[in-house]
Amino acid sequence: MKILLTTLHSRFIHASLALPYLKAYCQSLCSTIQILELTLNQPKENLLAQIVAAEASVVGFSVYLWNRVTTLELVSCLKQINPDCRIVLGGPDISFESADFFQQYPVDAIICGEGEVPLRHLLSAWCAGEQPTPLPGVQLPGEHATEQESLLDPLDQLPSPFAAGLVALTRGLVYYESSRGCPYRCSFCLSARSTQVRSFSMERIKADLGLLMNQQIKLIKFVDRTFNYNAERAREIFRFILEHNRSSSFHFEMGAHLLDEATLQLLEKVPAGMFQFEIGVQAVLPETLQRVSRTMSVDLLAANVRALRERTRIHLHLDLIAGLPGGGLLEFFAALDWTYALGADHLQIELVKLLPGAPLRRESVAQGICYDPAPPYTVLATMEWSFADLERVRGIARLNDLLVNSHKFPRLIAALLARAGSLSGCLDDLNRFWSEQQLHASSRALRQVAYELNRYLAQRFCGDVLMGLRECLARDYAHSERVVSGSAPDFFNQDLTPDEQARVRRRVKEELSELDRDGKVQFFSSLFYHLPEASGRQIILFIYVTKASSGVEVEELIL
8 A cells, every 4th residue: 555645834944843753653554655745836737747656545634724625626536537546644733623524525534633552543444445443633523522632651652764874865954853742831823732841861862963054954853842941951952952963953952941040051162053942931911921821930931031142142032912911912012022122133023813722712712712714714803903903913024124133234123123112113113104004915015115115214314314214224324235326226425526436446446456256346335414423524445355255245335
């Protein structure tokens, strides 16, 4: 019997971890298991053709919120092409269906929760020509869904897909799992369903990581829900990485409130660029934390984030969720400003999603929450949040990514923030302009974004304040994109006198004589009157050195 395991990634760079796990656990039972990783940017007809070409007796789809709609369309087509093909669905977005799902879609089985034990159970029965018997985690047509799962414990029963060569290691990004489960019960998260945390053995973890580090994988992304749930375990893995890493970077989802002094001291040794921590702040209002069953000390989280920022070189990524019960727009603005003040490298803002199986979805009526029933199940309104308020935050989140997280406009954002008094006030006013001009409707190149920012400044400010802000914009732009004389945006002042132009040429000649000429060298100059480093009329010379190995490097000189 030929088995096909497939999924639809949002991007090619993503390498599935679920499918290699399933094959590693089941291939001793059935050696003809094929993995087919596809992407959503392919036409549906091409996706279907590749699945059909496998000529499989059983097709298993791994379903997530980003691929659910297309996956179910493929399922309907596949069953018409080959009615004898058995179709199995599993994954977080398909684990909580009611019995009538089987009346809508021609599916032979649904796997609820972890898939290794249930899939092996199904394949064992079908290979023997039998009907599968009931098992926790397996839902068959005519059966009602249950809350039970079949969990692997100990996890080392699962053969390493890395050692077996089942994981694609050539995409630059590899997902890695050292534990399953989460000790917390945050009601907006699927992990709240089970607080049983299981870890692979340290021997297994070190063997897998050693293999990946020797392959010099660019980014190894741990998918553990709370990596440092056990401080000593986390430190042992950190130490192993520090001792054996060659060139890889690592991403961890961390509970900042769980960090202790011994861990902080160890993290001081991590070189710049090696570790990135994603820390879920999510909410800071006590009422919200209570209503979503999120147990943590906000003060301890803040203290440890500041310690990471001040004592380590770790890239810090903080998450914040809007639309949770217990507070509205004003409270969220306060949380946004509080979180931004922690000084992380990246601040992600999202609206809460009412995920299938998450406790908050079951509580939605009692909590007064309305949400989109289609993926990604985004909140639409609550007792505290109107749809308009949520849209306001959505716009702020987009501008935060575009202007703050991109680090393309640091001087302008700092100046606007100083005038507004807060990040929320700054982004809210920018969002008002962006919405009035209908600029959220499509993405824009950096030059177009800069033009719109210039229009915003002209509408909101005047006089010396406007000139100073425009100079911040110009300086930021010159550091982010090469500016060419004659086609520079009009927020640059190029009215240099002949003497000033001669000074620029002399300085360029001096700089060129000292520069490594292994690359293309270009320059641009502009007048500035409101520099914090120097008063009065000043010339800034921007020198662009383009190298094949390192891209464009920008040097700024004040003449």
